[in-house]
Amino acid sequence: MEEKIHIDWLSVILYIIIVLFGAMNIYSANSGLDEPLSLDFSKEYGKQVIWISISAIVVFLILLTDYKFFNFSAYGIYVIIIGMLLVLLATGSFNKGAQAWFKIGAFKLQPSEFAKYATALALAKFLGTFDIKFEGKRNQLICFGIILLPMLLTLLQNDTGSALVFTCFILVLFREGLSGWWLVLGFYLITIFVLTILIPSWYILLFLLVVLGAIFYFFRKQKQLVFVSVLIFLASTVYTIGLDFAFSKILKPHQQQRILVTLNQDVDEYYVNKQKGFSFFKFEKKADEKKSESKRDYSYNVRQSKISIGAGRWFGNGFNNGTQTKAKLVPEQHTDFIFCTVGEEWGFVGSTIFLIVYLVFIGRIFFLAERQKNIFSRVFGYCTGSIIFFHFFINIGMAIGVLPVIGIPLPFMSYGGSSLISFSMLLFTFLKLDANRINEISRLY
Amino acid sequence: MEKSNRLYVFLGALVLVGIIFITRLFFLQIIDTSNYYKAQAYGSNEITIYPARGTIVDRYGKLLVYNDASYDLMVVPQKAKDFDKAALCKELMIDTTEFNKRLKKAARYNPREASVIYKNLPFHLYTRLQEVLYQFPAFYIETKIDRRYNINGAAHLLGYMGEVNERELEKDKYYKPGDIKGITGLEKSYETFLRGIKGKKVVLVDKFSKTQGSFAGGKFDSLPTAGENIISSVDLDLQVYGEQLLANKTGSIVAIEPGTGEVLCLINNPNYDPNLLVGQQRNRNFSALLLDPSKPLFNRALKAPYPPGSTFKTVQALIALQEGVLTPATRYPCHGGYHMGSITVGCHPHASPLDLENSIAKSCNAYYCYVYRSVLDNPKYPSVQAAYTQWTKYLNSFGIGVKTGIDLPEESSGIVKKSNYFERVFGKNWRSSNVVSISIGQGEIGLTPLQMANVAAILANRGYYFTPHVIRTIGDKNIVPDDFKKKHYTLIDRRHFDSVIAGMAKVCIPGGTAGRTGITGIEICGKTGTAQNPHGKDHSIFIAFAPRHNPKIAICCIVENGGYGADYAAPIANLLIERYLATDKTAPSSKPEMQKRMLTANLTGAKISASDSLKALANKPK
Numbered sequence A: 001m002e003e004k005i006h007i008d009w010l011s012v013i014l015y016i017i018i019v020l021f022g023a024m025n026i027y028s029a030n031s032g033l034d035e036p037l038s039l040d041f042s043k044e045y046g047k048q049v050i051w052i053s054i055s056a057i058v059v060f061l062i063l064l065t066d067y068k069f070f071n072f073s074a075y076g077i078y079v080i081i082i083g084m085l086l087v088l089l090a091t092g093s094f095n096k097g098a099q100a101w102f103k104i105g106a107f108k109l110q111p112s113e114f115a116k117y118a119t120a121l122a123l124a125k126f127l128g129t130f131d132i133k134f135e136g137k138r139n140q141l142i143c144f145g146i147i148l149l150p151m152l153l154t155l156l157q158n159d160t161g162s163a164l165v166f167t168c169f170i171l172v173l174f175r176e177g178l179s180g181w182w183l184v185l186g187f188y189l190i191t192i193f194v195l196t197i198l199i200p201s202w203y204i205l206l207f208l209l210v211v212l213g214a215i216f217y218f219f220r221k222q223k224q225l226v227f228v229s230v231l232i233f234l235a236s237t238v239y240t241i242g243l244d245f246a247f248s249k250i251l252k253p254h255q256q257q258r259i260l261v262t263l264n265q266d267v268d269e270y271y272v273n274k275q276k277g278f279s280f281f282k283f284e285k286k287a288d289e290k291k292s293e294s295k296r297d298y299s300y301n302v303r304q305s306k307i308s309i310g311a312g313r314w315f316g317n318g319f320n321n322g323t324q325t326k327a328k329l330v331p332e333q334h335t336d337f338i339f340c341t342v343g344e345e346w347g348f349v350g351s352t353i354f355l356i357v358y359l360v361f362i363g364r365i366f367f368l369a370e371r372q373k374n375i376f377s378r379v380f381g382y383c384t385g386s387i388i389f390f391h392f393f394i395n396i397g398m399a400i401g402v403l404p405v406i407g408i409p410l411p412f413m414s415y416g417g418s419s420l421i422s423f424s425m426l427l428f429t430f431l432k433l434d435a436n437r438i439n440e441i442s443r444l445y
Numbered sequence B: 001m002e003k004s005n006r007l008y009v010f011l012g013a014l015v016l017v018g019i020i021f022i023t024r025l026f027f028l029q030i031i032d033t034s035n036y037y038k039a040q041a042y043g044s045n046e047i048t049i050y051p052a053r054g055t056i057v058d059r060y061g062k063l064l065v066y067n068d069a070s071y072d073l074m075v076v077p078q079k080a081k082d083f084d085k086a087a088l089c090k091e092l093m094i095d096t097t098e099f100n101k102r103l104k105k106a107a108r109y110n111p112r113e114a115s116v117i118y119k120n121l122p123f124h125l126y127t128r129l130q131e132v133l134y135q136f137p138a139f140y141i142e143t144k145i146d147r148r149y150n151i152n153g154a155a156h157l158l159g160y161m162g163e164v165n166e167r168e169l170e171k172d173k174y175y176k177p178g179d180i181k182g183i184t185g186l187e188k189s190y191e192t193f194l195r196g197i198k199g200k201k202v203v204l205v206d207k208f209s210k211t212q213g214s215f216a217g218g219k220f221d222s223l224p225t226a227g228e229n230i231i232s233s234v235d236l237d238l239q240v241y242g243e244q245l246l247a248n249k250t251g252s253i254v255a256i257e258p259g260t261g262e263v264l265c266l267i268n269n270p271n272y273d274p275n276l277l278v279g280q281q282r283n284r285n286f287s288a289l290l291l292d293p294s295k296p297l298f299n300r301a302l303k304a305p306y307p308p309g310s311t312f313k314t315v316q317a318l319i320a321l322q323e324g325v326l327t328p329a330t331r332y333p334c335h336g337g338y339h340m341g342s343i344t345v346g347c348h349p350h351a352s353p354l355d356l357e358n359s360i361a362k363s364c365n366a367y368y369c370y371v372y373r374s375v376l377d378n379p380k381y382p383s384v385q386a387a388y389t390q391w392t393k394y395l396n397s398f399g400i401g402v403k404t405g406i407d408l409p410e411e412s413s414g415i416v417k418k419s420n421y422f423e424r425v426f427g428k429n430w431r432s433s434n435v436v437s438i439s440i441g442q443g444e445i446g447l448t449p450l451q452m453a454n455v456a457a458i459l460a461n462r463g464y465y466f467t468p469h470v471i472r473t474i475g476d477k478n479i480v481p482d483d484f485k486k487k488h489y490t491l492i493d494r495r496h497f498d499s500v501i502a503g504m505a506k507v508c509i510p511g512g513t514a515g516r517t518g519i520t521g522i523e524i525c526g527k528t529g530t531a532q533n534p535h536g537k538d539h540s541i542f543i544a545f546a547p548r549h550n551p552k553i554a555i556c557c558i559v560e561n562g563g564y565g566a567d568y569a570a571p572i573a574n575l576l577i578e579r580y581l582a583t584d585k586t587a588p589s590s591k592p593e594m595q596k597r598m599l600t601a602n603l604t605g606a607k608i609s610a611s612d613s614l615k616a617l618a619n620k621p622k
């Protein structure tokens, strides 16, 4: 039977719009002021053109590939990527310093970017395998294993940001039947974790006690609910005090500071406040000067980022006219902080349109994923959407100062070959699968 | 929940994130404008463009003061990190310790703002630095405008420029550290007109302080507005001529146009070249001038009160006439002076008795002892003290004992003692005989040369004066401050001036006290004075105006240790009158011998300065 290609053109058009818009912003952030519009391949915006070209070739190759290839070779690709990560770790330990890339000529290849793709394939393959149901405990463990292995290896390379991205696969598992309570629990634990660090832990306990009291008062009759509440309260108390103890007493000052910095805290101020007020565990050491330097760098980034975006006002300074952008005041502006350029040069109106376009794009991927008739394609689709969504959420949340500083790129926008190519592979592999869903049905039935 | 419905959880999450992000953006970009304004400050570097300072021309449009460019090396201390200090010091030809000292000082003032690190770069350094400065991004050259003076005198009139001090920086936000402003003279008085409005160019700099171009398309740039040009009232020719005549003498000359109050010349000697206080040598020259025992920085014309000597008789006569204790016909005898009890005021030989007119012409001391005592012992007043107080009021109406209000800084009001001063010295019921020396302008009376010139102007105007001022108009709109257009009337009626002026008209013609100094064809009304100087030779003083009718110039000349008024002051003043009234300034003087004598006379052997006699005066009464 003839295989028809019904590629989802809406996704392709949105993809092209975002990639080109990204290139424009990289150009803006990267070129000097009053510089004539030109293509300089020695500069990042010039290189980005090369990356876009390579991505186009990769996309073309994927579209030419038989859709069955991805299902067939999913584990193979996963194993190869894991192997590459291990090799990097090994050479890293040899060279006394973690390295996150392979050097190929002038270009750096970052396997961790491709690890997401490989993990998505492997997860889709496992869940898509005939007879496997996510409900089984053993299968669930395998799923977590598939996710945790590359996550751990990335973490060992000190690439915390990329490692965190792997948590987005939880979303996929949620779609595949993981109880929503797990998400709620995760959210609860993260909230308590953050709060324990930010405010004295006895505040949290006091609050939980009040909630418990309220439950006692209003739901006296429902013995089971009260019982569960007490259990949760006790567990939360242990968790909170444990966290407080671990943070205050077990972690070394530089580790504490790293967490504080990520949470946008002024380290010195934090220590002073912590020593003043009542808390269960006192810090013995004060922040040492050298380490608090790095915190200034982070808070500097976020502050500059907010200033850049704020400078845009309603309509922005216009393309290639952002003064903060041109002054190169935001570090990493062409990579992780590319949204600053959008904010400054396109203003509130432009940024809002951009956000909406991007969210429609992600929504479209989820929509396409849901309409898949086979599990492999559906899981892979949800993986694609979740990865892009997670990046989008963290990256822009960081740029506008509502989320901690976690350095991960904005898919299709940020400068970088590995990032653009891997995300293009991810998207078009899924679009290829989607295009063939008709064939898939005809094959199954 | 049906698993396929979980799609809506995902889509809902997208919408939620969208709403949160857009709300946050709305807050960041629209509501919270602080980021917008911070953006203006960050990444931009404001470069001040100094306006051209207004020029100053003389009353005929001859250039007195103009501008010349100078270059300062500026540094933004905070950005001055990681640069090749040794290389820069080598370019600047200064040693590193000195450089570090300057850098530290700049950082102490404000690490984020530009400060001068090398003032007045020599031209060869300026051109060299332009080539290499790109290696030192925290540094840049700021062009400033230096003053140049087209005359090597008139320094006390024009004033000089200097760096603003910290107090001024706080007071007036116009100035930035390292800015220069007028410190004295016209430069100070008309600073706000002359300085103009600064322009600025805001350039975009990246985090390496490298200029990336114009900030925001030049939206915040502004062009400087040049300062107002000032037309001074000074006659450059007269000023230079006067300085030549006063050369090698200590003293002061002030000439005023009576009909306007415009100062025609303001001369002091010792003087200095105002160009000395410009440019790189300024500080060195300034300390040299400051330490010079002849006090070239001292503005005698405005600050040194001299006993007016016999020139004061004109004022005494006018007050007595107004008080009704004297008439033009009043005669007083003189037998070698004034004798009363233990008091003797000597006089030179002359016919006796004299009437008022001739008492001026012959400058009889005795006559004015009678006149002044009649004023103080006037039965109209309950006491000598009351009469004296009234008398000081007359003086004040002449601008004596008060500041004339000239538009130059640091004017002295001269010396007029209050009645209670004499109570302390001579007891509660002091008598007119106690102060009889004031009759003839000696003792407890002091006038600055400016005040004496102003008295001459009052005489010329027959009873009023305009506040003396050194400008004609300000700027293109030819502004004249209203204060300068107001007539200040003395308490003397116009009719009383005639006989005094008639007497003054006889002074410079044969038979008068300066009978040999007159200028043919000009009816000069003058009055000589000889101020006793306990420390040396008397000061030669002369006040005059001319022509008698419709006067064009009123003048006062003081030559310290010059002897009689007729010896130096009168000839110099009359030569200046001649020059000022001449239609052809190049025409030779009608008194070539007198002119030559004045130009060549050297009195610098006599060391006593005005300030010394001032001190002596202050210590006199015991």
Ligand SMILES: [Zn+2]
Pocket: B334, B335, B336, B337, B347, B348, B350, B363, B364, B365, B366, B367
């Ligand atoms: Zn006499």
